[in-house]
Amino acid sequence: MPFKIRQLEAFRAIADSGSVTKAAARLGVSQPAVSRLMTDFSREVGFELFHRRLGVLKPTSDARYLLSEVKRVLDGLDHLDDLHRDITERTGGHIRIACLPGFATSLLPKVMVQFLQDRPGVTVTLEPDRPERILEWIIGQQYDCGITDGFIGHPATESQDLHVRTVCILPKGHPLQSKAMITPEDLAQEKMIHTRRDSRFFYHVAKAFSDAKTPLNSLVEVRQFTTACTMVAAGMGASIVSALDAEEYRSTGIVVRPFLPEITHKITILRPASGARSPVVLDFIDSFLDSVRPFLAKPPRPH
Template identity: 55%
Template sequence: MKARKTPRIRQLEALMAVIGNGSMTAAAAELGISQPAISRLLSDLGKEFDFQLFDRRDGRLVPSQEVRLLEPDIRRVVDLMRHISDVSTDITKRKAGHIRIACLPGFATSHLPAVVSEFLRDRPGISMTIEPDRPERILEWMITEQYDFGITDGFFGHPAVEKIDLHMRTVCIFPEGHRLGKLAQIRARDLAEENVIHTRRDSVFFQELERRFRDDQTELRSHIEVRQFTAACELVAQGAGVSVVSELDAVKYKNQGIDFKPFTPKLPHCLSLVRPIHKTPSLITLEFVETFKESLGPYLERS
């Protein structure tokens, strides 16, 4: 008994084209091939199926009973292959796919939504998952390749993670109408009598902030310790103290009860864009990373 060959998709497309048109000439025109080419495709398919494909009635080709039995399955296969072809084209053109993003909680509710919304506006085939969490969890997700891209801080490197460091400009924020608003820029010594809201004591950013106070021979009056800049902005807006945060976060609260001025000497906040080094990124993921980087351009510290 000879081994049965698996029909090729082009043969099945030719079969469905003839069923739909009733003639090889019209089917060949639909597929953009010659009539002899479609005849060969059907001849080979008939040999593989080992039964007659068409009967001729009143000058038209009509499917045999055997083909009618297979037609629903063949149609599903042809439609599925066309769908796969369309989706693969969209992926190549970066109009289809799914991106899994892990980020700091502040980004999930402030800067990121606007960037994502604009990015997806002309890409209806793209979907996203956005998962906010602390830096330690984001690093874990990158190492285990659970997410395509991460936005974090306090990242010192890992052999399984690729990173891009961006140095964000920072400012001193204070309640609207505060005396600090009269200054052109603010030093640590200007905050000698102020309650300071700051990031966690074990963060690199706090340690650098504390060093600025020491250099100015000024005591840092620690009032409230928070994990995220957005929390500091909320507290300052409520009159709980002053803080030094990323300008990116400060501008979101400009008309919500806070004002800000440049902090000097410069105290950049390092933001890290990370992704798994052993997981090949999709084209759409790489495009989004570039889009996100560009969105941060106005807030980057210039050398």
């Protein structure tokens, strides 16, 4: 039947208040308008909706049965209205983010604090794990976005690559801190803390030392740049890390210098290729991009 939403609202308002006058005030319309809405609605459903008892309008037995469904429909519409407002105003929703462990303890908490301050209705799940698991979660649409490295492509994902500058970090007071730039030759006698040997980033670092005919004196192999930063701050050696992570640890007193030849660390933002495109998720990705933009280098030329 061609019911109008206004008819359902008037029906609920009269049932709740017991009065056309009160229903009209609640809906912000005139009493005759409410009466017309009920006359039309009664005719369309085919039975009387109210009877008067002691001056109060009470739903008939048929109307009581109808009322529960009408309230369910209107509550659903109210929810849709709230959802629409959340989407258009970006004030509500839940974001599921998977990331590398280093991001979960350094940059992302700061990004999230700033992002959530303006969105009191938004909630976040942040789950750190290794790149293989992050890719698995994004493919399965268990998370809305992932921040990872070592990504080489997958048809079930959409990806955006970011190339972050890298720097050399040294303990506070290190003799090399007087240099404006560090090269492999400068690090010939240094004990190096570096990423795992099977990583693409280590390949580029090792190649830079090899091209300079300089030994890379391995001390500790780590998975995350943040671990290397912590160890360098404790005076354990030198490292070549993402400028993003080095900045987070600058307050610990480490010496940060540009490294030549230029090496970049590629990180990738992943999203499921199918499924809904949440505006709040896109806004979060924009916030993350703004936070890393000062540390980005131009993408390396393809070989």
